Amino acid sequence: xxxxxxxxxxxxxxxxxxxxxxxxxxxxxxxxxxxxxxxxxxxxxxxxxxxxxxxxxxxxxxxxxxxxxxxxxxxxxxxxxxxxxxxxxxxxxxxxxxxxxxxxxxxxxxxxxxxxxxxxxxxxxxxxxxxxxxxxxxxxxxxxxxxxxxxxxxxxxxxxxxxxxxxxxxxxxxx
Amino acid sequence: xxxxxxxxxxxxxxxxxxxxxxxxxxxxxxxxxxxxxxxxxxxxxxxxxxxxxxxxxxxxxxxxxxxxxxxxxxxxxxxxxxxxxxxxxxxxxxxxxxxxxxxxxxxxxxxxxxxxxxxxxxxxxxxxxxxxxxxxxxxxxxxxxxxxxxxxxxxxxxxxxxxxxxxxxxxxxxxxxxxxxxxxx
Amino acid sequence: xxxxxxxxxxxxxxxxxxxxxxxxxxxxxxxxxxxxxxxxxxxxxxxxxxxxxxxxxxxxxxxxxxxxxxxxxxxxxxxxxxxxxxxxxxxxxxxxxxxxxxxxxxxxxxxxxxxxxxxxxxxxxxxxxxxxxxxxxxxxxxxxxxxxxxxxxxxxxxxxxxxxxxxxxxxxxxxxxxxxxxxxxxxxxxxxxxxxxxxxxxxxxxxxxxxxxxxxxxxxxxxxxxxxxxxxxxxxxxxxxxxxxxxxxxxxxxxxxxxxxxxxxxxxxxxxxxxxxxxxxxxxxxxxxxxxxxxxxxxxxxxxxxxxxxxxxxxxxxxxxxxxxxxxxxxxxxxxxxxxxxxxxxxxxxxxxxxxxxxxxxxxxxxxxxxxxxxxxxxxxxxxx
Amino acid sequence: xxxxxxxxxxxxxxxxxxxxxxxxxxxxxxxxxxxxxxxxxxxxxxxxxxxxxxxxxxxxxxxxxxxxxxxxxxxxxxxxxxxxxxxxxxxxxxxxxxxxxxxxxxxxxxxx
Numbered sequence: 001x002x003x004x005x006x007x008x009x010x011x012x013x014x015x016x017x018x019x020x021x022x023x024x025x026x027x028x029x030x031x032x033x034x035x036x037x038x039x040x041x042x043x044x045x046x047x048x049x050x051x052x053x054x055x056x057x058x059x060x061x062x063x064x065x066x067x068x069x070x071x072x073x074x075x076x077x078x079x080x081x082x083x084x085x086x087x088x089x090x091x092x093x094x095x096x097x098x099x100x101x102x103x104x105x106x107x108x109x110x111x112x113x114x115x116x117x118x119x120x121x122x123x124x125x126x127x128x129x130x131x132x133x134x135x136x137x138x139x140x141x142x143x144x145x146x147x148x149x150x151x152x153x154x155x156x157x158x159x160x161x162x163x164x165x166x167x168x169x170x171x172x173x174x175x
Numbered sequence: 176x177x178x179x180x181x182x183x184x185x186x187x188x189x190x191x192x193x194x195x196x197x198x199x200x201x202x203x204x205x206x207x208x209x210x211x212x213x214x215x216x217x218x219x220x221x222x223x224x225x226x227x228x229x230x231x232x233x234x235x236x237x238x239x240x241x242x243x244x245x246x247x248x249x250x251x252x253x254x255x256x257x258x259x260x261x262x263x264x265x266x267x268x269x270x271x272x273x274x275x276x277x278x279x280x281x282x283x284x285x286x287x288x289x290x291x292x293x294x295x296x297x298x299x300x301x302x303x304x305x306x307x308x309x310x311x312x313x314x315x316x317x318x319x320x321x322x323x324x325x326x327x328x329x330x331x332x333x334x335x336x337x338x339x340x341x342x343x344x345x346x347x348x349x350x351x352x353x354x355x356x357x358x359x360x
Numbered sequence: 361x362x363x364x365x366x367x368x369x370x371x372x373x374x375x376x377x378x379x380x381x382x383x384x385x386x387x388x389x390x391x392x393x394x395x396x397x398x399x400x401x402x403x404x405x406x407x408x409x410x411x412x413x414x415x416x417x418x419x420x421x422x423x424x425x426x427x428x429x430x431x432x433x434x435x436x437x438x439x440x441x442x443x444x445x446x447x448x449x450x451x452x453x454x455x456x457x458x459x460x461x462x463x464x465x466x467x468x469x470x471x472x473x474x475x476x477x478x479x480x481x482x483x484x485x486x487x488x489x490x491x492x493x494x495x496x497x498x499x500x501x502x503x504x505x506x507x508x509x510x511x512x513x514x515x516x517x518x519x520x521x522x523x524x525x526x527x528x529x530x531x532x533x534x535x536x537x538x539x540x541x542x543x544x545x546x547x548x549x550x551x552x553x554x555x556x557x558x559x560x561x562x563x564x565x566x567x568x569x570x571x572x573x574x575x576x577x578x579x580x581x582x583x584x585x586x587x588x589x590x591x592x593x594x595x596x597x598x599x600x601x602x603x604x605x606x607x608x609x610x611x612x613x614x615x616x617x618x619x620x621x622x623x624x625x626x627x628x629x630x631x632x633x634x635x636x637x638x639x640x641x642x643x644x645x646x647x648x649x650x651x652x653x654x655x656x657x658x659x660x661x662x663x664x665x666x667x668x669x670x671x672x673x674x675x676x677x678x679x680x681x682x683x684x685x686x687x688x689x690x691x692x693x694x695x696x697x698x699x700x701x702x703x704x705x706x707x708x709x710x711x712x713x714x715x716x717x718x719x720x721x722x723x724x725x726x727x728x729x730x731x732x733x734x735x736x737x738x739x740x741x742x743x744x745x
Numbered sequence: 746x747x748x749x750x751x752x753x754x755x756x757x758x759x760x761x762x763x764x765x766x767x768x769x770x771x772x773x774x775x776x777x778x779x780x781x782x783x784x785x786x787x788x789x790x791x792x793x794x795x796x797x798x799x800x801x802x803x804x805x806x807x808x809x810x811x812x813x814x815x816x817x818x819x820x821x822x823x824x825x826x827x828x829x830x831x832x833x834x835x836x837x838x839x840x841x842x843x844x845x846x847x848x849x850x851x852x853x854x855x856x857x
Contacts, residue, residue: 006755017771062477093777104766122466153835199731204740207399
């Protein structure tokens with residue numbers, strides 16, 4: 001039973017990732033990514049990481065994917081969503097991907113991890129302890145980073161600072 | 176800062192007051208009446224005396240003078256009167272009212288010469304009922320035939336017979352007789 | 361495998377009950393709206409119109425399922441289910457009693473915040489896939505509004521989490537008592553502020569008036585669900601009214617003691633079998649009572665306040681609720697540090713807050729009766745006309 | 746490839762690692778073949794997720810119940826991915842305001 005559910009979730013993950021990679025429409029790619037992210041949250045639950053799974057859904061689905069969809073809708077507005085790269089074509093991409101895949105399989109074969117039937121454990125309290133004891137410095141650095149990020153993103157989109165320059169001879173380049 | 180706090184205070188206070196007002200409405204009786212089946216008394220009884228509902232014709236009283244038809248500015252009334260042996264004077268052949276067109280201007284009622292009733296139940300031959308539920312499922316439901324179709328056909332036949340009889344009688348009495356005035360065409 | 365079947369059966373029961381509750385709430389909302397506007401509301405189908413929602417559902421089911429030309433048909437079809445899923449999944453960890461819950465998740469309230477984000481995606485997808493400007497505008501506004509108001513909601517939840525020391529709903533319920541003095545709202549001023557912020561943010565996340573800009577009928581012809589018809593439209597509605605239940609349950613669990621009915625309830629009862637079943641039933645009814653009060657308040661707010669403008673909405677979120685939420689979350693840390701539980705100051709604060717709350721309610725009813733006296737209306741409290 | 750025929754495939758570390766490889770490769774392929782900046786962002790998100798999945802898998806299969814460093818790292822990865830997405834989208838929108846385009850071919854001023 002557990003294996004069956006695992007296989008289903010893994011299949012959904014792979015499907016989502018492949019849709020992201022091979023779909024020609026950007027909105028379909030984004031939705032494939034959404035599927036993959038949710039399925040990866042399911043995999044986290046298999047690995048007894050409930051807090052990380054919920055964070056994954058909260059941040060990716062509720063935050064990142066909404067932002068990405070916003071970006072897609074604001075910039076392409078429904079059209080111009082077919083955008084594969086003709087210069088960096090599929091052949092070199094496939095080559096590089098294959099190299100990375102072989103490398104990964106080599107690493108897996110030499111990982112030395114063994115079969116393990118772990119029980120489900122509640123992790124929230126322990127993660128809290130780890131974040132505020134061992135990893136307090138990175139934690140604080142992340143918070144500083146986020147403050148910088150909020151201010152930076154705000155500044156970057158302020159109207160006065162965007163230098164409105166003439167678009168390179170396009171019909172729609174009014175603004 | 177003071178404006179900030181003042182805004183917060185005003186928001187909560189006004190929401191509080193507004194909710195008190197709406198809650199007070201929750202404790203009042205709704206003023207809606209449940210038409211048409213849960214009324215204390217039927218609506219026509221509560222209407223004023225000069226309420227103009229649907230047009231109605233008293234076919235017994237009507238003298239088929241066609242004054243109302245002439246008075247109507249938008250041809251709501253379609254009627255015909257002719258001489259038959261039923262009664263003295265003109266008889267109604269048919270009387271149709273197009274309710275969809277009527278604009279309740281009262282001109283036909285003012286023109287009507289035939290009146291009946293005392294001070295209380297006074298009405299002319301054509302008058303406004305206190306009835307307003309005239310909706311129907313088809314367009315032809317808006318045409319009211321006060322004399323049913325079969326009856327009208329019957330009366331038309333009678334009128335033609337009478338006319339033929341009178342013409343024959345007139346021809347028998349005197350050849351160069353004055354032409355009788357027939358009912359309205 | 362048997363466990364899986366049990367889970368499936370429970371899920372179906374939950375699904376059916378949330379659907380019935382949502383349907384029933386539509387009738388209740390229309391009746392209350394009617395009374396607040398001096399009219400009656402639907403009262404024809406069944407006694408007092410109580411099965412009006414079935415008639416509505418049957419009518420909607422008979423309608424044609426229209427998919428607009430040039431719409432992205434797959435997204436268009438799947439969006440209402442995503443929205444409904446987002447609302448339904450939030451119900452999983454919410455306890456309706458000591459045993460009446462689907463799964464006592466350890467991540468509890470965090471999980472609820474996470475699942476609510478499916479609603480955002482669904483609404484955006486529905487709006488985009490409709491190929492309609494109004495729908496797109498509604499979807500975008502809705503997404504902006506929901507992810508903005510998640511921030512104050514999370515801050516308010518943070519206050520509760522700090523006070524309870526856990527994310528688990530059952531433990532949050534245990535750490536509050538049954539009497540109003542032990543509820544988190546009346547523990548200290550910061551928790552009270554957090555309650556207000558959470559309630560307002562939850563309203564905004566559920567797209568309820570006065571924050572219903574995404575579906576503003578008069579500006580956007582009902583926003584992201586403009587193009588929907590029949591069953592798919594009904595799913596949006598189910599989600600909206602199911603969300604009412606979720607908001608009510610969340611507020612009453614986090615701040616108002618949850619299902620905790622018995623006054624001497626202790627943790628030892630949480631061992632299965634030790635907790636008497638009559639307390640379970642009483643607690644369930646008590647919880648439902650609290651939920652229905654909050655649902656009533658939400659409906660009541662809807663028929664009291666007008667809709668906000670989009671800039672006012674963002675102002676309220678970023679200029680008022682987020683700073684106040686930050687203030688409350690820092691304040692609660694200081695309060696927890698300096699005022700230990702069951703100290704004198706804590707007790708005084710609890711009792712004074714509780715009496716303050718009670719006095720506010722009394723003053724409210726005083727204002728209500730004053731309004732009645734001003735309008736010279738007779739009191740007619742019978743809810744059935 | 747006999748790892749697929751293990752009795753408990755969900756308890757086998759290699760299945761998770763292979764999944765992570767597949768996801769990572771899909772991410773690399775996406776980054777390399779997309780012209781749209783947002784498409785490239787999607788690929789980066791996939792790659793980051795593969796990394797986080799590896800962290801969690803390693804943490805789980807280390808057989809030490811008290812060590813949650815992998816989870817903490819995964820959380821950092823998630824948070825930083827969100828941060829990166831925000832910055833990238835802010836840059837993207839600023840670029841779009843100037844150029845009315847999000848294609849990498851049109852933004853080639855520094856190419857020389």
